């Protein structure tokens with residue numbers, strides 16, 4: 001393919017027009033329409049202020065608006081194109097489709113008429129990032145309101161043009177019609193105009209019951225590009241004359257350079273070597289040359305002792321703080337723990353352990369960096385384009401408007417691509433080489449130098465009465481985090497605390513954050529408490545649970561699963577677990593089969609009931625739930641990062657096992673639609689119940705109560721022998 | 724070396740021990756074939772060699788001599804999708820789509836072997852392809868859909 005063509009495809013939306021404008025400083029109306037080419041633009045702003053009133057008078061637009069004030073904008077061009085600009089990014093959660101659906105719905109245009117410009121810091125308003133399942137609830141509702149404002153403005157203009165009362169006008173299929181007049185397309189309506197409007201959060205939205213496009217299963221909007229291989233991920237982009245980068249990695253974490261000799265690498269033709277402190281990398285005309293150049297560097301590293309996996313849990317607990325509760329750390333204190341334990345007929349004190357795991361997105365980190373006249377443009381796969389923009393600005397001591405970050409739809413993230421390591425590395429190489437540089441991490445680099453879901457130690461102490469009433473609940477999480485730490489069950493006496501610690505591995509966000517760990521401990525404990533008082537695990541939960549939305553998913557999952565019915569065979573077990581996270585409510589039932597001779601545990605089937613308010617796209621919701629279940633299966637059964645003295649021991653797919661076709665059970669999904677409730681995101685919450693459901697099913701089949709994630713990295717044989 | 728890629732003869736400047744994947748992607752700009760691991764474990768780089776699925780990351784150029792290489796870019800003929808692609812599109816399988824090319828190519832090879840695969844044959848054959856987004860059941864659905872048509 002002609003490289004120039006790729007280039008202009010990648011610098012999507014016509015970079016020629018837009019290069020040099022930057023949202024970071026705001027832009028004025030004339031500039032805005034200069035690159036948009038006339039028409040109607042509507043910007044979503046957070047609050048009505050006098051500044052915004054001025055903007056509406058078309059004297060100035062974003063110039064004086066603090067950029068944080070703008071959430072998204074939308075433009076209707078004279079050629080009928082509707083373009084939506086949002087800082088959210090696509091990493092496989094299919095928001096390119098669902099957000100377009102929302103706009104199509106309100107503007108009454110077919111979805112194909114909508115163009116989504118996402119995650120390009122020069123073109124879209126500031127956005128903190130795509131995480132925390134916020135895209136649907138926050139960006140979805142902003143875009144809905146923006147689209148409504150655009151629709152109203154169109155009606156207003158059409159009423160003037162057609163000299164008809166607004167109430168006589170009808171919108172359908174991108175056109176406005178009035179009795180006795182010819183239909184006007186949106187493009188015709190906005191022709192010759194340069195109208196900029198703002199809309200604030202106070203505007204009302206269309207009732208869910210009236211949704212026509214939102215709420216249906218529109219297929220992935222650019223789906224064809226993926227099954228033909230045409231979509232360009234960052235690692236696929238090429239720019240004429242670009243070089244390939246490669247970084248010299250230290251042998252262990254925490255190592256520093258003691259001595260280095262780069263002469264041989266420097267002598268290679270076309271190779272640039274960068275050596276700044278402990279950062280050493282090369283840029284070469286092709287990848288094999290880059291590999292050779294790095295191999296030719298002689299480096300001596302000074303290593304320091306680092307904690308290993310064998311001692312990690314003791315280490316994390318020793319280094320932990322005395323505990324934080326409340327606020328974003330999630331903990332809480334209620335009643336009197338002592339009294340609660342005294343009132344109990346039975347108590348149960350347990351410790352649960354959770355290993356570090358890797359996100360292992362199929363597309364490893366990649367970045368393409370290009371410097372031109374002091375301006376840096378970086379294409380990279382990140383969930384935080386603006387965060388990476390500011391990291392780069394800081395790194396190179398240049399203003400943010402001199403940095404443009406572009407995020408093409410990326411090969412997934414799962415909370416693992418909040419950072420911009422590859423972007424910074426590629427930009428350093430490009431700066432030194434004075435050429436465009438592409439850097440793609442290898443799989444072992446991704447496994448080693450990205451970040452991990454935290455490991456953790458969780459201690460639970462609970463008291464229960466004979467009749468199944470919970471009386472006391474003490475819960476301490478060391479290191480893994482505060483998400484999902486509170487119990488959804490009614491307990492009069494509680495002490496819940498998160499204790500941050502000092503993680504020897506770089507740790508960060510993960511799908512569902514710490515709730516994958518906290519709800520594992522919580523729901524395992526609930527299972528064993530039910531057994532202590534001889535109650536069915538579902539009955540026991542419902543007895544102590546008031547939250548109606550969580551009750552509903554428990555009941556629906558259990559019913560669809562045939563909870564309580566006889567098991568199909570000996571050594572099969574049923575388990576149930578549930579929880580809430582990020583506004584989603586989930587319950588999962590699992591059936592496992594245990595082979596007592598080999599110790600193999602097979603997950604036969606799972607049933608998950610999930611509710612996240614009004615459903616926007618049932619098929620894509622199904623995908624998100626399915627994806628969470630399958631990913632959760634890995635963390636539940638076998639995924640764990642192994643490390644020793646600063647070195648990752650299993651940085652390959654041969655060594656780090658992820659779920660495959662054969663591991664995947666029959667996955668039944670029950671979507672609970674609540675059109676009366678606002679839509680919440682669905683990418684995270686459905687992952688939280690799978691591990692405890694499987695764990696409880698293993699306990700049901702064998703009596704073995706596992707306390708550690710992953711549950712059976714080496715099968716169940718060791719445990720079977722012990723019991 | 725001379726290679727036959729998607730029905731076209733092409734010359735590569737790379738050495739015989741170079742990986743087919745790097746030549747396809749970096750030299751011929753056929754970037755539909757993906758790098759996922761470089762160790763033959765994920766299937767993202769799957770292409771067909773005389774109709775059989777191979778992991779191009781572990782295939783040296785020398786092993787392709789005299790054989791027909793088909794990549795994802797070669798499936799579509801004059802704008803018409805291959806039935807396997809059609810089926811995947813219809814089922815709306817993917818999330819991030821990074822595994823898509825490898826899945827589609829493996830499916831074509833699978834159906835060359837077993838025109839009407841059982842569930843077990845599908846899982847056996849496809850087990851070397853990882854989809855980290857967890858779309859496996861949807862892929863199985865698409866494969867059944869394609870088998871009915873191929």
Ligand code: FES
Nearest residue numbers: 759760761766780
């Ligand atoms: S890249 Fe070849 S199998 Fe993973």
Ligand code: FES
Nearest residue numbers: 819820822854856
């Ligand atoms: S769809 Fe993301 S890896 Fe398969």
